[in-house]
Amino acid sequence: MTTHDSSPYPEPGNRVAELTLLYQFSNTMLSTIRLNKLTHLILTAITTPSSNLFERAILFLRNEKSDVLQGMLGITRQLSEGLQIVGDQDILGSRWEISDEIISRQRSTDFSMHVRQIRIDIDGPCLLIHKLFGERNPCRSDDIPCQTCQVCHFIRPTCSGSFVAVPLVCHENILGVIVVDNPDSGRNISDAHVNFLRLFANQAGMAIENSMLYNRIEEAHLNLKDARERLLHGERMAAIGEVAANLVHELKNPLVSIGGFAGRLLKSLPTETPQHHYADTIVSEVSRLEKMLGEILAFSRKPTICFSRCDLNEIIQDCLTNCATTFEDHNIKISVSGCDGRWSVSGDAHQLKQVFLNLILNACDVMPEGGELSFTLDTGETLQGKKTVIVCIEDSGGGIRKEMLPQIFNPFFTTKNHGTGLGLAIANRIILNHLGSIEAHNTAKGAAFTITLPLAERINS
Ligand SMILES: Nc1ncnc2c1ncn2[C@@H]1O[C@H](COP(=O)(O)OP(=O)(O)OP(=O)(O)O)[C@@H](O)[C@H]1O
Ligand SMILES: [Mg+2]
Incomplete structure (x- = not known):
C-alpha cells in the first residue's frame, strides 16, 4: 500500500474533478465498514483544506425509535488536515484513510462535544428540518427564517455567512443530515458547492446505511x-x-x-x-x-413448584426464627426493614424459604466472629407489566472476591472445605422458576444479594 499526501482537490464545478473525488469516496466507502470511522472520513473529506469546499461540517443521524436527529460529529478545518490518500498511484484506485489518533482528536474538541449534545425533534417547530424532510433537497439557511431549533441557535451566531443542510437519503429513507458552513472566511456557499454536496451526500447515505446494516448483522451474530x-x-x-x-x-x-x-x-x-x-x-x-x-x-431432579399465594414477610420471619440460635451463637445482629405491609407473591413457600435459608447460612459462614445481617424489602421496577418486590440481604462478612462473582451461582462452585457449592445454584434456580432474578454485588462491608420477584399484590401499603 502506498501513501501519498492529500491529492490536490479539484475545484468543484469541474465535472472530471468532481467525478474523481466521488470515485475516491466510493473506494473509501467500500473499504470502511465501521460507522465511527466512516463519519470521520465523510466530514474530513469535505472540510480538509485541500478540498477547499467547506470550513466546518456537522453530521446528524436519525434515531428511528425516537424520531430525533442526533448530533454525531462536528469537524472544523483546523482538525481535518489528517486525511491521507492511500492505495494506487492512479487516483481512481486510491482511497482516503485517517489515523485513530486524528479520529480521537477530532472527537474530543469542544465543538464536537457540543454537537453530540444536540437533539432535534423531527416533528418539532424547526422550519429547516420540515423543508429538508419534505423536499429531500439541500436547503440554505438564508431561504428560511428559522431560529427555533438548537442548530439555528448553535450555528447562526458563529457563522456570518449562511449554512447549508443536506439530507442523507438512502432507499427513500432520510438517515441523517449534513450541515456545512464557512465561519472563518464568512464566504458564501456557491451553487456549485451545494450541487457537489448533494452528490456526495447520496453516496455517504448509502455508505452509512451499509455500515448500519453491518453493525446490525454483527449484533445479531453476537x-x-x-x-x-x-x-x-x-x-x-x-x-x-x-x-x-x-x-x-x-x-x-x-x-x-x-x-x-x-x-x-x-x-x-x-x-x-x-x-x-x-x-x-x-x-x-x-x-x-x-x-x-x-x-x-x-x-x-427436575423441580416441581406448588404455586400458591404466599407472603414474603412471613417466609423471612419464619427463616429468622429457625436460625435464631445460630445468630446468637455467631453474635449476628439482624435488622429488617420494609416488612410493614404484606408482600404477596405467587410461589412455593417451602422453596422460597430454602432460598433465604441458603443465603442466611452463607452469611453466617462469612461472619464467624459476629456481624450484621440486614433484610430490606422494597417495591422494584415493573417487570413485564407486573409490579415487583426487591429483597436485599446484606451481610458484613467482607464480600466476595471480584473474580469469583461471575461463578458463585454455578453448581458445585465452592470455596469451603465442606461445601457442595449448590446453595446459590439452587437459590438461583428456584428464583428463576418463580420468574424472578437474583444478583450479587459487594458493598463497603460485605456481600449483598438482591432478589426480584413479581408481586401478586401488596396489602396495607
Ligand atoms: N455472603 C457471602 N459472602 C461471601 N462469599 C459468599 C457469600 N455467599 C456465597 N459466597 C461464596 O459463594 C460460594 C458458593 O456459595 P454456595 O452457597 O453456592 O455454596 P457453598 O456455601 O460453598 O456450599 P453449600 O451451600 O452447597 O453448602 C461460597 O463457597 C462462597 O465462596
Ligand atoms: Mg452455601
Whole structure:
C-alpha cells in the first residue's frame, strides 16, 4: 500500500474533478465498514483544506425509535488536515484513510462535544428540518427564517455567512443530515458547492446505511453466539446433573451400611475410649455425606413448584426464627426493614424459604466472629407489566472476591472445605422458576444479594 499526501482537490464545478473525488469516496466507502470511522472520513473529506469546499461540517443521524436527529460529529478545518490518500498511484484506485489518533482528536474538541449534545425533534417547530424532510433537497439557511431549533441557535451566531443542510437519503429513507458552513472566511456557499454536496451526500447515505446494516448483522451474530453458549452451558449442566444423580445413587447404599454399622459399634464401645471417638467421627461424617448427597440428588431432579399465594414477610420471619440460635451463637445482629405491609407473591413457600435459608447460612459462614445481617424489602421496577418486590440481604462478612462473582451461582462452585457449592445454584434456580432474578454485588462491608420477584399484590401499603 502506498501513501501519498492529500491529492490536490479539484475545484468543484469541474465535472472530471468532481467525478474523481466521488470515485475516491466510493473506494473509501467500500473499504470502511465501521460507522465511527466512516463519519470521520465523510466530514474530513469535505472540510480538509485541500478540498477547499467547506470550513466546518456537522453530521446528524436519525434515531428511528425516537424520531430525533442526533448530533454525531462536528469537524472544523483546523482538525481535518489528517486525511491521507492511500492505495494506487492512479487516483481512481486510491482511497482516503485517517489515523485513530486524528479520529480521537477530532472527537474530543469542544465543538464536537457540543454537537453530540444536540437533539432535534423531527416533528418539532424547526422550519429547516420540515423543508429538508419534505423536499429531500439541500436547503440554505438564508431561504428560511428559522431560529427555533438548537442548530439555528448553535450555528447562526458563529457563522456570518449562511449554512447549508443536506439530507442523507438512502432507499427513500432520510438517515441523517449534513450541515456545512464557512465561519472563518464568512464566504458564501456557491451553487456549485451545494450541487457537489448533494452528490456526495447520496453516496455517504448509502455508505452509512451499509455500515448500519453491518453493525446490525454483527449484533445479531453476537446474540446468536451468546444464545448458543447458553444452550451448551445448559446441556453441560444437564449432563453434570445426570452423572451426579447416578453417582449419588451408587454411593448412597454403601453409605447407609457404613453409617449403620458404625452406629452399632458406637453403642457397643465404652465411652471415653479412642475407639468410641473414631466410631463417633465415622457416624457424623457419614451423616454429613448423606446430607450432601441428598442435596445433589435434589438439585439433579427436575423441580416441581406448588404455586400458591404466599407472603414474603412471613417466609423471612419464619427463616429468622429457625436460625435464631445460630445468630446468637455467631453474635449476628439482624435488622429488617420494609416488612410493614404484606408482600404477596405467587410461589412455593417451602422453596422460597430454602432460598433465604441458603443465603442466611452463607452469611453466617462469612461472619464467624459476629456481624450484621440486614433484610430490606422494597417495591422494584415493573417487570413485564407486573409490579415487583426487591429483597436485599446484606451481610458484613467482607464480600466476595471480584473474580469469583461471575461463578458463585454455578453448581458445585465452592470455596469451603465442606461445601457442595449448590446453595446459590439452587437459590438461583428456584428464583428463576418463580420468574424472578437474583444478583450479587459487594458493598463497603460485605456481600449483598438482591432478589426480584413479581408481586401478586401488596396489602396495607
Ligand atoms: N455472603 C457471602 N459472602 C461471601 N462469599 C459468599 C457469600 N455467599 C456465597 N459466597 C461464596 O459463594 C460460594 C458458593 O456459595 P454456595 O452457597 O453456592 O455454596 P457453598 O456455601 O460453598 O456450599 P453449600 O451451600 O452447597 O453448602 C461460597 O463457597 C462462597 O465462596
Ligand atoms: Mg452455601
